Amino acid sequence: MTAVEPSVTAAERRLAELDASFEDFCRNNIVAVERFLRSLCGDRELVQEAVQETFITARDKWEEISGYEKPLAWVYKTARYKLMNEQARQRREATAPLDEVPADRLVAPPADSREAQEWLLGCLRRLPERQAAVFALALEGWTDPEIARILGLADNTVRSYKAAVRRRLKRFAEEAGFDPSADDERAHAGSAQGR
């Protein structure tokens, strides 16, 4: 009937709008979310799985999530949760330890942004998961209170984790031999072996 047609059209239009806005959101953020999970886990397959499951769930609830002030905060939180679930499932099924990421070493400083990013992700994976998550989110531009909410931590913990990660990264850079402060320290210490 003609009386029904306008509301059907409006519903269809609304669905199409939701579809389009989700597609934009997904295309613009899926790489960053994957990068975040890669700072926590070296298993690319597991990361891909968690990212895809997260975005499929986000699509299902997009009408609700898109109304959040920052839908991406929910996506980061959920992606981490999905990854932890996947890791737990794999641990239950695995006979050998998983995700043993070898220490990342460079013989020269990163030459470009891609190398720098890979080096950084490798370093973060060597750190406690929460510390890595805090630092990865900070690098993406989230504020300390936002990071605290996304990860369920206290604001003070976020600040102390960020400082701890910086110290560890500094040490990794020194170990890789491309941080100038390392030269100073080695000079003073005589030998930095075994630190």
Added chain:
Amino acid sequence: MTVDLDDILALATGHKPTVFERASAGRNTRWVQQQYARAKADGRDLVGDVDMHDPLSDDTGEIPGSPARRS
């Protein structure tokens, strides 16, 4: 040649998606949409035990400078 940590962090965070990465994002987005459509057609529960609460709108803390939020 030496580089300090801040230089490396600036380099890493300044990484702009390459053509390949943009294409990959587009492919992944299409894949997500297809899997979503398939899961809906199969009647699969897509939310499960996922917390749908907006993490930034909680009522127990406050974000300085942020307006009050509704979920």
